[in-house]
Amino acid sequence: MSNPTDADVIVIGAGPSGSYAAKLLHDQGVKVKLVEAKDRVGGRTWSSKTEALGGPIDFGGQWIGETHVLLPELGAELGLETVSSVKPGNDLFVFNGDVVVGDEDQAPSSASWTDELARSFELLDEEGARLGWAEPWASPHVGDLDTLTVAQWLDQNVQSPEVRMIHEVMVNILNGASTTEVSMAYWAYFVHQGEGIESLIGTRSGAQVAWFIGGMGQVTELIADKLGDDVHLNWPVTRIEQDQTGVTVFSGERKLAARFAILATPPSAGSRVIFEPPLPAKRAQLQA
Template identity: 35%
Template sequence: MSDIQKSWDTIVVGAGVAGLRAALDLKNAGQRVLVLEARDRVGGRSMPGTIAGQTVDFGGQWLGAEHHLFREQAERLGVEIYPQHTEGNNLVSFDGGVQPYSSQLPKLPWSSLLGLGLADQFLQNDLRKMGDAAPWMVENAAELDRESLEAWIGRKVHTKGARELIQLIAKAILCAEPSEVSYLFFLEVLRQGRGLNTMIGVKGGAQQDKFIGGAWQVPKRMADQIHDQILLNCPVHAIEQDASEVRVICSQGEFSAKHVIMTAPPALAARIRYEPALPAKRTGLIRRMPMGCVIKIHVAYPTAFWRGNGLSGAVISAERALSMVFDQTPPNSEIGILVGLIEGAHAVELSEIGPEARREHVMADLVHYFGADAATPLEYVDHDWTQETWTEGGYGAHMPPGVMTTYGEVIREPHGRIHWAGTETATQWMGYFEGAMQSGIRAASEVLDTTSS
């Protein structure tokens, strides 16, 4: 983009799903919109990669059964959808051994399954008490917020297997250790995601479908519709506003508008200088919402050998670094691909040791799960999201104990001409593309409502 104009109706900071949807809605309403993106690409936490000649998602990839906004957007853009492969037995690694299972729950000692069922009942009871109220407004919100999820698990779950499984589920959802997360925040994530079973489920759950060619195509095709209004390699340094306009100062100059929509993750939004300064609660909030830690791996094989062995490719493990594995084989492909996730403290540890040592750990875990057939892949690739300068982790940000009831009420509250979006600000499906899409629609509506009043 050359000779770009300096004055716009709205400037959107961030070309991820939230920012692109907000920009498209505003453009379709007749506004002149500029999108500023710090990276050299669009997509945010959606990102393409390749392995063995196949394009895969290095970022988010799944489409839940109830992710209606993102599904509709993909269908409008012609991105095809197919179901996550589930045929065959799943595997669970527990107490050093690996066991197959075909039911929704893995094979654990009966006492552990009983403890898991009781824990789920406790969660359901607390979710019912929340009702539809904002989380910081529910009865005993301060008490629920003071306690970490780890402390809650320690109080409510009394068998080793059940504790480890709930900790694994929490890390899989949040990419953070249970000790780092408020129990009230975890409840809000569960409420937005339709409960624990839906969030961890495949058929009817949050991992039901994927996209042929990758989810990254959705934001890419969104961006193609406004490509001449997107400025890449343009991190924002400062936002200044007064009674008449807002000025955004970035590495490629200064631009003015009537409104700004900020979609950057909280930790990155906190790096920006604001004049006048943000309110104390807003500053406190974005400084106290760290990103989770996650490394995503793909391993390609000559064939999907696990299918021939009667396995689905799905693995869960509370004791190995590679805690979650799924079949990632493309439709009608001759090769087989596994995708895995390393989360929380394991991601921190394996980020520190570097890619070669990390590969050794991952391959050892895959051999532990699938046997010698897993030892000789065609190719291995991984992507360490903790090392992404303009993301600092994934999948989303979380709130440590005490943050939600002290600062949380301002998460969607505009500050003058600045409006806030991004998946962390969603009221449904926070942490997912669906939540990002919802937040972009809301923020665009806020701007349009303000300009029409």
């Protein structure tokens, strides 16, 4: 006989990925529990509740890209509407207090560094294309790239201080780290997954073309409303035990049992969980 369970599946982490996984299971009639360490759902998406400035403000992930398909469909299902985030006007490049003006969504044609910027973008996209989508670790180029930081790659391929500064800003914005801290193999693959650097950074096309009216945080909040009492906030997972009968998830002295568990946390959070039996070494290394 199997042990009694609290759910068929426990989803750990109520960010967009975990919340969506829980919704999909719930909609198929699967008994699911969604547990979250914070006092709110949303993870890296977070919309304020204030109306002081005319409406909610997104403090985390917020944009819908022009190639996104599932997110707008999910928003429509939840009753959300979108609005264009595209704003007309010139682009301003500020280097050490000097302002250079470019036409809408274009680098300034008169600048001495414009051609090198375009070429550096081409080189970056080529590096990503060499790694490929499916198995970048199997590429014959990955070893050489992984021995370089982005800063070292820029040393080899970029001369203009303005172009280098643009690359450094892009890496910092998209990774929350400096070019000296990021592997060139990771960065090239990241860019390739994002359909190229211009798609990733574009504000009039590409990955940033629309918002949900009322904020992106509504997506997980509406899913949480749908799940009701099956959402457990302030529930940081400390230990996960698995045996032939299923899985038990602990938060200190509290515990929930299920047939399966889905771990949908950032790697840094997953690395703090004790697993019994331990995760395979390669899997543990991914979140170390």
